[in-house]
Amino acid sequence: MQAPPDENTEHAPAGAPSRAGAAVACRDVSVRFGDFRALDGVSGTFPPGKVHVIVGQNGAGKTTFARVLAGLVEPSGGTVRVGEHLLTGGNVAESRRQGVELVHQHFALPADFTVAQALELFNDESRPFGGFSKARLHRRARTLLERGGADVAADAVIGRLPIETMQAVEIARALASGPRVLILDEPTAVLPPPAMRGLFGRLRELAAAGLCVIVVLHKLDEVFAVADTVTALRAGRLVLEPTPIADLSPAELSRAIIGDAPVKEVPSVAEPAPDAPAVLSTARLTARSGSHDAAATDVSLEIRAGEIVGVAGVEGNGQRSLVEALVGMSPLRGGTVSLGGADVSNASVRRRRDHGLRVIPFERNVEGVSLSSALWENHAAPRRAGDGPLLNPRALRERCREALDRWRVAYRSETQPAGNLSGGNVQKTVLAREITGDVRLLIAAHPTRGLDIAAAGDVRAALVDAAASGAAVLVVSADLEEMFEVCHRVLVMFAGRVVAEFDRPFDLDRVGGAMVRGEGA
Amino acid sequence: MRQLPKLAAARPVGVIAASLLLVVGIFAVSGYDVGAIVAGTVDGSVGSAAAWTQTIRWAIPLLIIALGVGLAFQAGYFNIGAQGQMYVGAIGSLAVGLAWRDGPALVVVPCAFAVGIALGALWSLVPGLLRTRLGADEVVTSLMMNFIAVLLLEWVCTGPLKSRDGTGQAATTDPLPAGFRLSDGSGVSPTLLVLCALLVAGAVILTGRTRLGLEIRLVGRNPVMAQWMGIRASRVGLVVFALSGAAAGLAGAVEAYGPSGGLRVGFSPQVGFMAVIVALVAAFGPIRTLLAAVFFGALRAATIYLPIVSDLPQAGLDMLNGTVALWITVSAVPVLLKRRRARAAARAGDQSGEPARRDREVVSSRG
Numbered sequence A: 001m002q003a004p005p006d007e008n009t010e011h012a013p014a015g016a017p018s019r020a021g022a023a024v025a026c027r028d029v030s031v032r033f034g035d036f037r038a039l040d041g042v043s044g045t046f047p048p049g050k051v052h053v054i055v056g057q058n059g060a061g062k063t064t065f066a067r068v069l070a071g072l073v074e075p076s077g078g079t080v081r082v083g084e085h086l087l088t089g090g091n092v093a094e095s096r097r098q099g100v101e102l103v104h105q106h107f108a109l110p111a112d113f114t115v116a117q118a119l120e121l122f123n124d125e126s127r128p129f130g131g132f133s134k135a136r137l138h139r140r141a142r143t144l145l146e147r148g149g150a151d152v153a154a155d156a157v158i159g160r161l162p163i164e165t166m167q168a169v170e171i172a173r174a175l176a177s178g179p180r181v182l183i184l185d186e187p188t189a190v191l192p193p194p195a196m197r198g199l200f201g202r203l204r205e206l207a208a209a210g211l212c213v214i215v216v217l218h219k220l221d222e223v224f225a226v227a228d229t230v231t232a233l234r235a236g237r238l239v240l241e242p243t244p245i246a247d248l249s250p251a252e253l254s255r256a257i258i259g260d261a262p263v264k265e266v267p268s269v270a271e272p273a274p275d276a277p278a279v280l281s282t283a284r285l286t287a288r289s290g291s292h293d294a295a296a297t298d299v300s301l302e303i304r305a306g307e308i309v310g311v312a313g314v315e316g317n318g319q320r321s322l323v324e325a326l327v328g329m330s331p332l333r334g335g336t337v338s339l340g341g342a343d344v345s346n347a348s349v350r351r352r353r354d355h356g357l358r359v360i361p362f363e364r365n366v367e368g369v370s371l372s373s374a375l376w377e378n379h380a381a382p383r384r385a386g387d388g389p390l391l392n393p394r395a396l397r398e399r400c401r402e403a404l405d406r407w408r409v410a411y412r413s414e415t416q417p418a419g420n421l422s423g424g425n426v427q428k429t430v431l432a433r434e435i436t437g438d439v440r441l442l443i444a445a446h447p448t449r450g451l452d453i454a455a456a457g458d459v460r461a462a463l464v465d466a467a468a469s470g471a472a473v474l475v476v477s478a479d480l481e482e483m484f485e486v487c488h489r490v491l492v493m494f495a496g497r498v499v500a501e502f503d504r505p506f507d508l509d510r511v512g513g514a515m516v517r518g519e520g521a
Numbered sequence B: 001m002r003q004l005p006k007l008a009a010a011r012p013v014g015v016i017a018a019s020l021l022l023v024v025g026i027f028a029v030s031g032y033d034v035g036a037i038v039a040g041t042v043d044g045s046v047g048s049a050a051a052w053t054q055t056i057r058w059a060i061p062l063l064i065i066a067l068g069v070g071l072a073f074q075a076g077y078f079n080i081g082a083q084g085q086m087y088v089g090a091i092g093s094l095a096v097g098l099a100w101r102d103g104p105a106l107v108v109v110p111c112a113f114a115v116g117i118a119l120g121a122l123w124s125l126v127p128g129l130l131r132t133r134l135g136a137d138e139v140v141t142s143l144m145m146n147f148i149a150v151l152l153l154e155w156v157c158t159g160p161l162k163s164r165d166g167t168g169q170a171a172t173t174d175p176l177p178a179g180f181r182l183s184d185g186s187g188v189s190p191t192l193l194v195l196c197a198l199l200v201a202g203a204v205i206l207t208g209r210t211r212l213g214l215e216i217r218l219v220g221r222n223p224v225m226a227q228w229m230g231i232r233a234s235r236v237g238l239v240v241f242a243l244s245g246a247a248a249g250l251a252g253a254v255e256a257y258g259p260s261g262g263l264r265v266g267f268s269p270q271v272g273f274m275a276v277i278v279a280l281v282a283a284f285g286p287i288r289t290l291l292a293a294v295f296f297g298a299l300r301a302a303t304i305y306l307p308i309v310s311d312l313p314q315a316g317l318d319m320l321n322g323t324v325a326l327w328i329t330v331s332a333v334p335v336l337l338k339r340r341r342a343r344a345a346a347r348a349g350d351q352s353g354e355p356a357r358r359d360r361e362v363v364s365s366r367g
Helices: A062-069 A092-097 A115-121 A134-148 A163-175 A193-208 A220-226 A250-258 A319-327 A349-354 A364-368 A375-380 A393-406 A423-434 A453-468 A480-486 A508-517 B004-029 B034-046 B049-074 B082-099 B105-134 B138-158 B190-209 B211-221 B223-228 B233-260 B271-282 B286-309 B315-352 B361-366
Strands: A024-033 A036-046 A051-055 A077-082 A100-103 A181-185 A212-216 A229-234 A237-244 A278-287 A299-304 A308-312 A332-339 A357-360 A441-445 A472-476 A489-494 A497-503
Touching: A024 A062, A036 A062, A036 A077, A036 A229, A051 A062, A051 A193, A051 A220, A062 A077, A062 A100, A062 A181, A062 A212, A092 A100, A100 A163, A115 A134, A115 A163, A134 A163, A163 A181, A163 A193, A193 A212, A193 A220, A220 A250, A229 A250, A237 A250, A250 A453, A278 A319, A278 A472, A299 A472, A299 A497, A308 A453, A308 A480, A308 A508, A319 A332, A319 A357, A319 A441, A319 A472, A349 A357, A357 A423, A364 A423, A364 B223, A375 A393, A375 A423, A375 B211, A393 A423, A423 A453, A441 A453, A453 A472, A453 A480, A472 A480, A480 A508, A489 A508, A497 A508, B004 B034, B004 B271, B004 B286, B004 B315, B034 B049, B034 B286, B049 B082, B049 B190, B049 B211, B049 B233, B049 B271, B049 B286, B082 B105, B082 B138, B082 B233, B082 B271, B105 B138, B105 B233, B190 B211, B190 B233, B190 B286, B211 B223, B211 B233, B223 B233, B233 B271, B271 B286, B271 B315, B286 B315
Parallel strands: A036 A237, A051 A212, A051 A229, A100 A181, A181 A212, A308 A472, A308 A489, A357 A441, A441 A472
Antiparallel strands: A024 A036, A024 A077, A229 A237, A278 A299, A278 A332, A489 A497
16 A cells, blocks of 8 residues: 655644554664664665564664654654654654654553543644533543554543553554554553453454554564564664565564574572471561552461572562562551561561562653662662761772672763663663672562563563572562563462462463463363 | 762852853843842952941851751761751740840859850751651651741741840840850851851761761661671761751851840741752752852842842842752752662662672663
């Protein structure tokens, strides 16, 4: 399908049917941030009616590329064409006028709004003082949701929606103006596996309807599940121009993405010694509930030294509540927690850390790091054994550099703010801080979320290494395959309770069934 | 993001220069002799030994208070109750000195200062506790506490500690015995200068070389992360409230035992608020705070001197203060408010455990 030439592309009226798709053509697009080349001479043509996948490792420039197309980043060189129109670059309004819509990796909808209100917020036609009624708002919202394929009530509150529904609303929002090009930045990073299939089906439908769909991904199996063409970036350069997926094998693609850097093999998981002592044990632990997460209820579990235990479950079934109770972020309502034989049921986070607890929190940008603080300050945030009231900044900076280098974090200086790093590198700074020699219990929530293949491999290897050197490890993840790879046991949480426990060898269908149905098979 | 440090240094200088130009422009338009005003300002602040003395006399309380206020800002708390904390510190220390007139100075004065510092800290802990325990906005509560302290001072000066000499100035207290004084009426003495040097050195060490300094910065920037890392954010908050109140209380004691040698109703007006401006201009660095305090001390000295040598009303230089404050507020408060909002959002999210509170900062800062 050829993009129709349209010089007069004004706002499509809201509620109008989608326009036909348009091709996106880039030539020599470069982006520099200071002396850092985020993109370096990227060219490629993305015809409409197809799903185009952009892959690459953390910091390869995928997100920057998506943001150039959307007008959020001004390229320092090169041209971008949408259909016949040459973008001036760095102008969101212009990109949107040309029908380019971006669905962000981190959702941009306000959490307190209802779905209808949030959709109205992005309505280019809304008049602040014009005729405005709740009924009209909801009518418009329902039309958009239906067209966008989002199955959700117009008066539901955004913040209370399951994450995949939130994403569906976001996509409906992006489709509202009848775009010709739809870009999604790592849409799968936040999704549980079942929701992924739904998303991919939806993207294929949109492409079949003529839209030019561009998706940023970093997992190979996802690429092969949805792509028509694949484009790979490495360190800001184009290493694989748009290529039909049928012409590629996973090995070829993997080589293109990673280059010659070796992927660290995840060491085989050794069984813990049969007489290994329990490091973490809880008895009938009942925790406080969050408003979007079931309260962990009556959880009794034991993790021995050297053992890796996974907690699986559809998001919101008490995993967060459990982790917060174990870390000491929220008080227990009942039951006990003991760490290395000491009762820490009422102990502070700091005392639990003194007992060897280390945590990779759920939300790295909020709980894991302070984005505006220097890397060394982030690294020094938790108190270490032997730390007194005085500190030696030079030694701390040195310690930070060593740790970051060991984890191959791409950074310029340990005094730069953590927020300057790419998402994957931020996660690595958290790992570098938390996985150290003295860890006894490591709680890792979504440890590889948003990481590329190589980095995710590093993380899994680190979890296995930590266990091999005697730590107990608790992994909460949405990625079942990852858990099956590293865990000795997998617990399934449903509505706050542990409803099933599985041993190796794991059966995807049985674990998945327990997650959805809430009963052990 | 990368240029920020450079900007942070350039901004206050630019702000002050812009304010000077604006105010001079207003004077010129109003028909004043700008040359005479500028000359008078320079004469009154740095033009002579006496002018320098006056400048330093006012820089001292500004410095002491601003060091504490800056600490609270760093932790993300907008403690603007320094004026009141200074008053209760002054009252407490003075009461000790007057009640124990015959004691040895080496015992009485340290005791009096300890009481003044403690009262300042306690006065500040009220909004601190209201904030960390109940979430009450400290901007409102610390400001309200000022009014109580002002009235307390008025009551003390007209009631229990009222001067019995009957000099006609009813609203003053008895003077302190001369042996207790740390300086003469000029307000500058080696003792006070050494005290200031020690405080600046202490602040440098606290912010740069202590765990508490690091924790204050982390709590100020991301209290949720700090808590996950085992830092008790509310405790750090209380510590900075206490420290900033203690500093203001110390400034009050210095006033009572230094230049004033006693207290009168409404002494050192606006010093507590000016110190907030000093802290904001200095962007929390101890050395920068010292420089900013001297600058604003000079302005204050000139404010007092100018009406004597020119027909410019004293309000003229108050305008300059106000303009600087306005610029600084305009440029600094949005940053502080953004931080407060982020903290509030993080706190709200922390209670609900929702997935939707991803920090948007990363999107904007990564570009």
